Amino acid sequence: MAVDRAPLLDRKLLDGLAALEGRARPPLRDLDASIRPGSRPGSRPGSRPGSRPGSRPGSRLSARAAIALFDAQAGSRHLDLAARALRARGDGFYTIGSSGHEGNAAVAAALRPTDPAFLHYRSGAFFLARAHQVPGQTPLLDVLLGVCASADDPIAGGRHKVFGSLPLAIPPQTSTIASHLHKAVGAAVALDRAARLGAAVTPPPDAIVACSFGDASANHSTATGAINAAAWTAFQHLPVPILFVCEDNGIGISVRTPAGWIAASYRDRPGLHYVWADGLDLPHAYDAACAAVEHVRATRRPAFLHLRTVRLLGHAGSDVEQSYRGLAEIEADEAADPVLATARLLVESGARTAAEVRWQYEELRARVAALADEAARRPRLQSAAEVIAPLAPRTPEAIAVEAARPAPAAARAALWDDKLPELERPGHLAVHINRALGDLLAKYPELIAFGEDVARKGGVYNVTAELSRRAGVGRVFNTLLDEQSILGLAIGAGQLGLLPIPEIQYLAYLHNAEDQLRGEAASLQFFSAGRYRNPMVVRIAGYGYQKGFGGHFHNDNSVAVLRDIPGLVIASPARGDDAAAMLRTCVAAAKVDGAVCVFLEPIALYMTRDVHEPGDGLWTSAYDPAAHAPLGAARRYGDGADVLLVSFANGAWMSLRALRRLEREHGISGRVLDLRWLAPLPVDDLVREACAVGRVLVVDETRRSGGVSEAVIAALVDRGFTGRIARVASEDSYIPLGAAASHVLVSEADIERAALALCGARPLASVAP
Numbered sequence: 001m002a003v004d005r006a007p008l009l010d011r012k013l014l015d016g017l018a019a020l021e022g023r024a025r026p027p028l029r030d031l032d033a034s035i036r037p038g039s040r041p042g043s044r045p046g047s048r049p050g051s052r053p054g055s056r057p058g059s060r061l062s063a064r065a066a067i068a069l070f071d072a073q074a075g076s077r078h079l080d081l082a083a084r085a086l087r088a089r090g091d092g093f094y095t096i097g098s099s100g101h102e103g104n105a106a107v108a109a110a111l112r113p114t115d116p117a118f119l120h121y122r123s124g125a126f127f128l129a130r131a132h133q134v135p136g137q138t139p140l141l142d143v144l145l146g147v148c149a150s151a152d153d154p155i156a157g158g159r160h161k162v163f164g165s166l167p168l169a170i171p172p173q174t175s176t177i178a179s180h181l182h183k184a185v186g187a188a189v190a191l192d193r194a195a196r197l198g199a200a201v202t203p204p205p206d207a208i209v210a211c212s213f214g215d216a217s218a219n220h221s222t223a224t225g226a227i228n229a230a231a232w233t234a235f236q237h238l239p240v241p242i243l244f245v246c247e248d249n250g251i252g253i254s255v256r257t258p259a260g261w262i263a264a265s266y267r268d269r270p271g272l273h274y275v276w277a278d279g280l281d282l283p284h285a286y287d288a289a290c291a292a293v294e295h296v297r298a299t300r301r302p303a304f305l306h307l308r309t310v311r312l313l314g315h316a317g318s319d320v321e322q323s324y325r326g327l328a329e330i331e332a333d334e335a336a337d338p339v340l341a342t343a344r345l346l347v348e349s350g351a352r353t354a355a356e357v358r359w360q361y362e363e364l365r366a367r368v369a370a371l372a373d374e375a376a377r378r379p380r381l382q383s384a385a386e387v388i389a390p391l392a393p394r395t396p397e398a399i400a401v402e403a404a405r406p407a408p409a410a411a412r413a414a415l416w417d418d419k420l421p422e423l424e425r426p427g428h429l430a431v432h433i434n435r436a437l438g439d440l441l442a443k444y445p446e447l448i449a450f451g452e453d454v455a456r457k458g459g460v461y462n463v464t465a466e467l468s469r470r471a472g473v474g475r476v477f478n479t480l481l482d483e484q485s486i487l488g489l490a491i492g493a494g495q496l497g498l499l500p501i502p503e504i505q506y507l508a509y510l511h512n513a514e515d516q517l518r519g520e521a522a523s524l525q526f527f528s529a530g531r532y533r534n535p536m537v538v539r540i541a542g543y544g545y546q547k548g549f550g551g552h553f554h555n556d557n558s559v560a561v562l563r564d565i566p567g568l569v570i571a572s573p574a575r576g577d578d579a580a581a582m583l584r585t586c587v588a589a590a591k592v593d594g595a596v597c598v599f600l601e602p603i604a605l606y607m608t609r610d611v612h613e614p615g616d617g618l619w620t621s622a623y624d625p626a627a628h629a630p631l632g633a634a635r636r637y638g639d640g641a642d643v644l645l646v647s648f649a650n651g652a653w654m655s656l657r658a659l660r661r662l663e664r665e666h667g668i669s670g671r672v673l674d675l676r677w678l679a680p681l682p683v684d685d686l687v688r689e690a691c692a693v694g695r696v697l698v699v700d701e702t703r704r705s706g707g708v709s710e711a712v713i714a715a716l717v718d719r720g721f722t723g724r725i726a727r728v729a730s731e732d733s734y735i736p737l738g739a740a741a742s743h744v745l746v747s748e749a750d751i752e753r754a755a756l757a758l759c760g761a762r763p764l765a766s767v768a769p
């Protein structure tokens with residue numbers, strides 16, 4: 001039978017306190033016992049030694065600060081105990097606790113409350129300690145509201161139990177392991193870059209970023225990648241003021257971290273300053289944390305704080321720890337309880353009597369219990385509409401106004417060296433995207449564009465050519481080769497107030513980084529009830545049909561991973577004028593609504609100028625700096641009534657060509673609807689056109705399974721369309737090299753065949769809506 005060790009741990013702590021009775025030194029005379037919110041927790045660097053009573057000789061932790069931090073540590077412990085009690089009575093839903101990790105209170109004390117902190121899920125004491133530094137906070141109730149999944153939870157509104165707070169500069173994190181480290185690095189890089197650009201961002205310019213994670217998580221590619229990205233940046237003497245805090249309890253659920261592994265891995269990394277801290281000993285943890293924080297703040301270079309902790313009470317309430325750990329090992333950790341260690345410190349230093357500590361502990365128990373009852377009574381989320389409300393707010397009118405707002409003429413003239421792009425001859429897709437990006441750089445001083453090879457090379461396809469020179473290397477720059485880092489930089493920069501346009505070189509390279517979009521970027525407004533946002537427009541070059549250049553990495557038509565991300569905007573223009581207009585709309589949606597947008601560019605159409613005959617120039621257009629396109633509005637070509645070809649990207653171009661032949665060779669008239677937006681799908685436009693024609697052929701260059709046509713046909717069915725529907729889609733296959741690619745991709749011949757079949761091989765009379 002598994003024993004719940006929570007009451008045992010509590011008992012042991014009380015026994016420990018009892019054992020301290022009689023061991024107290026006389027109380028320190030000049031110590032003001034009441035720790036007011038807003039008071040600084042430790043003695044400031046540079047203050048005269050001995051000017052305040054210390055918690056221990058040689059430590060910078062004052063006795064007063066130690067009392068305040070004990071309050072945070074003991075408060076965190078009682079939150080863990082209350083979470084289990086709430087769970088047991090059916091009022092609470094989350095029991096992953098912070099017990100044994102309460103040393104992280106010292107890290108909070110070493111930081112400033114304005115330093116953005118991206119926290120591990122065992123950060124109860126950090127959270128409470130930081131809350132002590134900011135007036136007017138109610139952190140105990142706030143955490144309990146999260147545990148009870150109450151709609152009143154002031155950060156996630158009952159959507160998840162997270163440590164997060166806007167006034168405390170703690171963006172909420174969910175628990176996918178270490179995936180928050182990339183955005184923390186991104187925020188750190190963006191912090192100093194924003195200052196140099198003169199862009200107004202939320203944290204003060206001398207802020208640093210902190211992030212924490214567990215020892216097992218330190219092995220995850222997200223952690224190793226993010227730490228590498230920070231070190232890579234620092235190695236080049238670029239500022240990246242970040243504190244990595246690895247809370248090392250020696251285990252990840254049931255898997256032990258090899259002894260010495262974290263130190264061996266991180267002690268001697270170039271560009272990374274390593275500091276060891278004993279999180280079971282408050283003065284040591286505080287002194288080490290101060291040293292690490294000061295290093296980061298002064299040098300703007302990363303530090304790795306290796307914080308020793310123990311894990312008490314198992315991984316979570318449901319974890320039967322005894323099934324994989326021996327009792328002696330569990331009891332050894334319990335004997336190292338950091339809350340008891342701080343109690344001992346307070347008594348032995350004379351800061352508190354044992355009775356006072358005990359009173360403080362019991363008073364917290366009573367307060368937390370009362371607040372737990374209160375939290376359990378608070379309202380829960382009542383409907384799908386309420387749950388979804390903050391996911392992806394849309395204000396189309398405001399977006400249209402923002403998109404229409406022109407860039408300042410002087411900024412445009414400067415960026416384009418007085419050669420304005422609207423005076424150029426009609427251009428193709430790549431040129432339009434380039435010009436729109438340039439204009440957006442002129443319009444938004446806070447806009448940054450980055451990715452692999454985007455700077456001097458101008459990207460693989462020249463789409464960002466010259467932009468780095470025109471706008472400056474601080475705004476259009478190369479990143480290291482790591483898509484997770486690229487998206488993490490976008491998230492961090494967006495959260496701080498910049499307007500990031502990251503580029504993913506090929507759609508195939510999104511896949512190894514996709515969680516940064518799905519789990520992190522797209523979920524932030526949801527898990528913060530709209531309090532935090534990370535606006536961005538991710539440019540991705542994709543799809544198949546490249547002539548003479550191939551392989552499945554460069555021709556990828558898999559969009560399923562994007563289509564089901566809630567709230568994600570997916571724009572996919574087929575031609576230049578649409579692309580420029582839609583890019584402006586996406587950036588406006590990011591600015592106004594905090595939207596996370598993906599801008600999927602068909603590589604094979606980048607340089608395409610003609611549609612039907614060489615030299616017809618029908619796929620080029622003049623550049624219009626004022627154009628924008630409503631989110632989720634399709635574009636229609638023609639008004640024939642025999643068949644509607646519904647498509648997007650390369651498929652739209654192919655459909656136009658196929659329709660011309662259908663008209664000329666078979667007398668079939670039709671129209672092409674270019675969806676332009678894969679999310680939100682232009683369902684109204686789709687249904688209207690489908691009803692007008694009665695026969696719909698969906699031309700889908702993405703895969704038959706998980707491809708766009710599934711959504712299009714489902715939308716028609718959902719809306720009661722009763723006409724005929726057919727589709728052509730690409731095979732469920734990777735795209736092979738060379739000419740073999742044509743065997744698996746939708747072709748114009750496929751479109752013609754399917755359209756003829758749909759129309760009964762000869763023109764039929766139109767079907768009334």
Ligand SMILES: Cc1ncc(C[n+]2csc(CCOP(=O)(O)OP(=O)(O)O)c2C)c(N)n1
Nearest residue numbers: 122175176177214215216217249251252253
């Ligand atoms: C990507 C991912 N894989 C697996 C998990 C499941 N998981 C949750 S916590 C955890 C162990 C983490 O251990 P550690 O980083 O040492 O943190 P600790 O819980 O010990 O503080 C695992 C495997 C997850 N949340 N995310």
Ligand SMILES: [Mg+2]
Nearest residue numbers: 214215251252
């Ligand atoms: Mg661990």
